[in-house]
Amino acid sequence: xxxxxxxxxxxxxxxxxxxxxxxxxxxxxxxxxxxxxxxxxxxxxxxxxxxxxxxxxxxxxxxxxxxxxxxxxxxxxxxxxxxxxxxxxxxxxxxxxxxxxxxxxxxxxxxxxxxxxxxxxxxxxxxxxxxxxxxxxxxxxxxxxxxxxxxxxxxxxxxxxxxxxxxxxxxxxxxxxxxxxxxxxxxxxxxxxxxxxxxxxxxxxxxxxxxxxxxxxxxxxxxxxxxxxxxxxxxxxxxxxxxxxxxxxxxxxxxxxxxxxxxxxxxxxxxxxxxxxxxxxxxxxxxxxxxxxxxxxxxxxxxxxxxxxxxxxxxxxxxxxxx
Amino acid sequence: xxxxxxxxxxxxxxxxxxxxxxxxxxxxxxxxxxxxxxxxxxxxxxxxxxxxxxxxxxxxxxxxxxxxxxxxxxxxxxxxxxxxxxxxxxxxxxxxxxxxxxxxxxxxxxxxxxxxxxxxxxxxxxxxxxxxxxxxxxxxxxxxxxxxxxxxxxxxxxxxxxxxxxxxxxxxxxxxxxxxxxxxxxxxxxxxxxxxxxxxxxxxxxxxxxxxxxxxxxxxxxxxxxxxxxxxxxxxxxxxxxxxxxxxxxxxxxxxxxxxxxxxxxxxxxxxxxxxxxxxxxxxxxxxxxxxxxxxxxxxxxxxxxxxxxxxxxxxxxxxxxxxxxxxxxxxxxxxxxxxxxxxxxxxxxxx
Numbered sequence: 001x002x003x004x005x006x007x008x009x010x011x012x013x014x015x016x017x018x019x020x021x022x023x024x025x026x027x028x029x030x031x032x033x034x035x036x037x038x039x040x041x042x043x044x045x046x047x048x049x050x051x052x053x054x055x056x057x058x059x060x061x062x063x064x065x066x067x068x069x070x071x072x073x074x075x076x077x078x079x080x081x082x083x084x085x086x087x088x089x090x091x092x093x094x095x096x097x098x099x100x101x102x103x104x105x106x107x108x109x110x111x112x113x114x115x116x117x118x119x120x121x122x123x124x125x126x127x128x129x130x131x132x133x134x135x136x137x138x139x140x141x142x143x144x145x146x147x148x149x150x151x152x153x154x155x156x157x158x159x160x161x162x163x164x165x166x167x168x169x170x171x172x173x174x175x176x177x178x179x180x181x182x183x184x185x186x187x188x189x190x191x192x193x194x195x196x197x198x199x200x201x202x203x204x205x206x207x208x209x210x211x212x213x214x215x216x217x218x219x220x221x222x223x224x225x226x227x228x229x230x231x232x233x234x235x236x237x238x239x240x241x242x243x244x245x246x247x248x249x250x251x252x253x254x255x256x257x258x259x260x261x262x263x264x265x266x267x268x269x270x271x272x273x274x275x276x277x278x279x280x281x282x283x284x285x286x287x288x289x290x291x292x293x294x295x296x297x298x299x300x301x302x303x304x305x306x307x308x309x310x311x312x313x314x315x316x317x318x319x320x321x322x323x
Numbered sequence: 324x325x326x327x328x329x330x331x332x333x334x335x336x337x338x339x340x341x342x343x344x345x346x347x348x349x350x351x352x353x354x355x356x357x358x359x360x361x362x363x364x365x366x367x368x369x370x371x372x373x374x375x376x377x378x379x380x381x382x383x384x385x386x387x388x389x390x391x392x393x394x395x396x397x398x399x400x401x402x403x404x405x406x407x408x409x410x411x412x413x414x415x416x417x418x419x420x421x422x423x424x425x426x427x428x429x430x431x432x433x434x435x436x437x438x439x440x441x442x443x444x445x446x447x448x449x450x451x452x453x454x455x456x457x458x459x460x461x462x463x464x465x466x467x468x469x470x471x472x473x474x475x476x477x478x479x480x481x482x483x484x485x486x487x488x489x490x491x492x493x494x495x496x497x498x499x500x501x502x503x504x505x506x507x508x509x510x511x512x513x514x515x516x517x518x519x520x521x522x523x524x525x526x527x528x529x530x531x532x533x534x535x536x537x538x539x540x541x542x543x544x545x546x547x548x549x550x551x552x553x554x555x556x557x558x559x560x561x562x563x564x565x566x567x568x569x570x571x572x573x574x575x576x577x578x579x580x581x582x583x584x585x586x587x588x589x590x591x592x593x594x595x596x597x598x599x600x601x602x603x604x605x606x607x608x609x610x611x612x613x614x615x616x617x618x619x620x621x622x623x624x625x626x627x628x629x630x631x632x633x634x635x636x637x638x639x640x641x642x643x644x645x646x647x648x649x650x651x652x653x654x655x656x657x658x659x660x661x662x663x664x665x666x667x668x669x670x671x672x673x674x675x
Contacts, residue, residue: 051511051513160600188538188601189366189540189579189582189583190579190601191600193582193583193584193594193595193596194596196594200593215512217512217586218583218584218585219584221584221586221590222590222594223584223591242590245587255513256512256513258516259512259513260512260586261515261516261541261544261545262541262544263540263541263543263568263580264544264568265563265567265568265569271516271520273516274516274517276467277483277514
């Protein structure tokens with residue numbers, strides 16, 4: 001059966017309870033992800049941007065079922081991942097993998113590099129030691145690591161090399177879908193470009209679908225086919241990359257784009273500087289969540305919440321007065 | 324020539340390791356003119372933070388030692404000062420802010436008390452007057468309701484707000500030079516834009532000079548009067564923002580700029596990469612330190628270290644291939660070669 005989306009989320013919410021006192025009485029909720037719907041097409045790279053605390057990492061973890069959603073449903077190849085049996089979940093886990101930001105914290109320092117890469121194979125596949133060795137060598141070659149260093153420990157590798165180990169581990173089981181959660185954010189520019197090229201090459205060779213989360217907007221623009229922008233737990237705009245960067249329609253997207261310092265001595269666009277801080281996700285503003293800081297806010301924005309609606313041309317925006 | 328607030332010459336800082344002395348910076352020379360902003364850019368391990376910490380003489384507390392060179396601040400060589408003398412300079416005449424505002428603040432004191440502390444130490448103000456001035460400083464870094472905020476603790480504030488407090492602390496004694504080490508790298512882009520704007524405004528208000536360290540070429544383009552590019556412990560290029568972004572001359576700078584995915588134009592293709600990796604500081608290649616990664620390396624580059632040479636326009640680069648004569652504002656000037664000045668005591672070799 002063919003589905004339009006490899007992964008589809010409808011009205012997904014994730015609330016974290018705020019508790020107090022001896023009996024952990026729940027006094028409120030942090031609405032980390034609030035009613036988010038999105039679809040990721042097979043073979044594409046979907047970029048997710050937003051500032052710290054906007055819920056982009058939480059959303060990714062909910063989509064992978066690493067965290068249980070509070071509400072809504074998530075379908076992977078048409079199957080509701082909340083409903084699958086535990087044996088099916090084991091299979092599902094092989095299809096979805098994640099690459100983490102911190103190349104230092106995400107590798108067990110007591111494992112040899114070959115064991116880090118072999119671990120998913122040992123867990124999910126019935127392979128002989130020889131077959132595993134063979135596959136590890138193959139994977140290391142695929143991600144551009146020196147095979148002769150497979151009997152070394154993570155601390156002997158540089159940040160960029162460790163990130164390659166993380167990538168080798170993620171593709172070990174031939175997954176269809178990979179979440180790259182700030183996978184290149186901790187790397188230096190010259191190393192970052194090498195890892196980005198690797199991710200693109202693997203996507204082409206292995207037919208992968210990426211959910212690419214990053215706060216570096218130039219990186220997201222480079223790698224993504226479509227981009228979603230999040231603010232305070234809400235998806236505020238989704239569009240094809242070129243269109244989003246050339247003509248942002250949500251005021252927040254516009255502000256975010258204008259804030260990026262550009263490596264050029266001439267500033268071409270006017271910078272919009274916001275006042276104040278991001279409000280608390282435990283007590284978000286009424287109506288449109290961005291209205292307290294929006295340079296274009298009108299009366300209606302404080303009372304009625306705008307929904308993420310299609311505006312044609314494969315684009316959605318959640319704003320009463322889109323630009 | 325404009326007056327210099329800081330002149331660093333051949334500053335070399337080493338760390339003693341099991342494998343002998345490792346040079347984290349190697350004969351670094353740079354100047355900051357009064358009232359100007361110099362940005363030092365480079366990747367991890369390029370020696371940009373070590374340079375700043377050496378100027379502040381804080382490197383000794385981090386296990387390093389300055390083995391060579393000088394750092395003249397207001398005609399005094401900071402390298403020769405005693406740590407006791409430095410106590411009177413640090414925080415009062417030269418202030419420094421760091422990347423992570425949360426860890427730069429003491430969690431058990433209110434922010435007002437922390438700003439007042441430096442005023443009481445350096446200006447010997449009364450408690451009441453110091454408090455009054457620290458509230459005033461919070462106002463000057465555009466913190467709303469400064470009287471209320473002064474009584475709050477760091478954990479009650481956001482990251483951007485904490486960085487404003489740190490800036491207020493640094494500027495409380497009206498320093499002549501502010502050293503900012505990655506001041507916005509831990510912040511989100513919209514907050515980063517606020518803080519950069521604030522720093523630029525305050526630089527005017529307080530009539531100070533600034534040394535800003537960043538790994539982000541975009542940040543450097545935004546705030547710098549001049550930019551210094553460092554690679555593996557040494558300065559490889561120096562110039563105005565236009566020099567660096569429009570007429571880069573060192574192959575490392577050129578490669579670095581090409582590796583950054585753009586925000587305009589074509590996208591999605593293969594990104595340019597600089598081949599190889601940054602060498603460990605314990606094993607810096609001989610000759611030009613960039614030569615194993617350089618596409619244009621010649622025999623000369625493998626054996627002789629290129630000096631940092633200045634063109635007539637003031638744009639400096641340390642590369643054998645660099646023909647600075649092309650930059651001469653008077654084309655065809657036969658004296659081009661003679662006008663080049665070698666900065667510092669990196670080996671002077673006649674061009675073959």
